[in-house]
Amino acid sequence: MGEVDPAFIQEPEHRPRISYIEGKGVPLIDLAPILSSNNVSAIEFEGLVKEVGNACKDWGFFQVINHGVPLEKRQKIDGASRKFFAQSLEEKRKVRRNEKEVTGYYDTEHTKNVRDWKEVFDFTIEEPTIVPASHEPDDKEVTEWYNQWPEHPPELRETCQEYGQEMVKLAYKLLELIALSLDLPADRFHGFFKDQTSSMRVNHYPPCPTPELALGVGRHKDPGALTILAQDDVGGLEVKQKSDGEWVRVKPTPDAYIINVGDIIQVWSNDRYESVEHRVMVNSERERFSLPFFFNPAHYTMVKPLEELTDEQNPAKYRAYNWGKFITTRKRSNFQKLNVENIQIYHFKISD
Numbered sequence: 001m002g003e004v005d006p007a008f009i010q011e012p013e014h015r016p017r018i019s020y021i022e023g024k025g026v027p028l029i030d031l032a033p034i035l036s037s038n039n040v041s042a043i044e045f046e047g048l049v050k051e052v053g054n055a056c057k058d059w060g061f062f063q064v065i066n067h068g069v070p071l072e073k074r075q076k077i078d079g080a081s082r083k084f085f086a087q088s089l090e091e092k093r094k095v096r097r098n099e100k101e102v103t104g105y106y107d108t109e110h111t112k113n114v115r116d117w118k119e120v121f122d123f124t125i126e127e128p129t130i131v132p133a134s135h136e137p138d139d140k141e142v143t144e145w146y147n148q149w150p151e152h153p154p155e156l157r158e159t160c161q162e163y164g165q166e167m168v169k170l171a172y173k174l175l176e177l178i179a180l181s182l183d184l185p186a187d188r189f190h191g192f193f194k195d196q197t198s199s200m201r202v203n204h205y206p207p208c209p210t211p212e213l214a215l216g217v218g219r220h221k222d223p224g225a226l227t228i229l230a231q232d233d234v235g236g237l238e239v240k241q242k243s244d245g246e247w248v249r250v251k252p253t254p255d256a257y258i259i260n261v262g263d264i265i266q267v268w269s270n271d272r273y274e275s276v277e278h279r280v281m282v283n284s285e286r287e288r289f290s291l292p293f294f295f296n297p298a299h300y301t302m303v304k305p306l307e308e309l310t311d312e313q314n315p316a317k318y319r320a321y322n323w324g325k326f327i328t329t330r331k332r333s334n335f336q337k338l339n340v341e342n343i344q345i346y347h348f349k350i351s352d
């Protein structure tokens with residue numbers, strides 16, 4: 001094995017520490033009170049809403065158990081994606097993502113201009129997904145994104161689609177709890193997701209000969225509303241702890257999901273809940289798989305602080321921005337190793 005391609009090497013200040021802190025802190029929340037078959041007391045339910053609110057405020061991240069997603073569906077997508085990634089590069093590249101086809105297989109993603117030590121398979125929940133045809137602000141034309149499904153393994157398509165529907169169901173439940181925790185009606189956010197642009201990714205992080213120099217995914221915040229992540233038992237996800245800025249590892253918990261607030265909830269809540277930076281460490285021995293679901297609104301959504309959460313004492317901290325233009329701008333920069341940062345919500349911040 002020769003030297004690692006310099007494209008993967010992080011600047012010294014962003015390299016991971018091989019001895020890591022395992023965060024006990026990321027809250028673990030039991031969603032049993034909202035499983036439909038349960039007869040839940042008002043006090044129990046309010047306790048859950050408070051727990052979710054505190055986790056969003058203090059961490060931006062939490063894990064959930066008793067979430068209602070059948071384990072069998074998770075095992076199926078896990079099995080099918082392992083088979084997909086085990087194929088030759090040539091086979092995988094038959095469904096390769098490019099400037100036109102934004103879904104499918106991809107192994108050269110850069111986060112903050114450094115290459116990630118991973119390969120991914122992306123698909124959208126809605127087929128087709130409607131988005132702006134270009135990032136140009138005045139161009140009103142829209143286009144359709146279709147998924148690229150591989151021939152092998154043939155079951156990948158159905159297992160992905162079924163699993164995606166489970167994620168959507170869980171995402172609505174979580175969004176209701178988040179709305180209630182902000183003293184809003186439970187369905188306050190639902191309308192934004194009518195023509196959702198949600199997507200899923202299967203991440204495969206192969207063993208890396210130099211885990212001290214590279215990252216599986218460089219530090220970033222998720223741009224959408226909410227992320228629901230399944231990770232396997234290898235571990236590697238690190239969250240930047242709000243209290244002191246330390247990177248802490250999210251301990252793998254069997255059959256749990258990791259939830260994090262994305263940039264859109266940060267803006268909707270006018271910074272009451274913040275989207276938190278995270279990254280993924282790799283290791284030299286074991287490959288790792290993870291499955292993030294990104295819950296994203298319709299492309300025509302103008303994202304701005306909710307009126308109910310702003311007033312004279314607490315004025316809106318962001319100007320409205322168009323979600324579709326935001327993501328098409330992001331997709332575009334993914335294909336160029338630019339030496340500038342890509343579009344971020346703070347670009348819409350109102351200075352006071």
Ligand SMILES: O=C(O)CCC(=O)C(=O)O
Pocket residue numbers: 201203217222229231236237278279280289290291292
């Ligand atoms: O693999 C992980 O644990 C997290 C991946 C992630 O943050 C992402 O794909 O946005």
Ligand SMILES: [Fe+2]
Pocket residue numbers: 220221222278
């Ligand atoms: Fe992420």
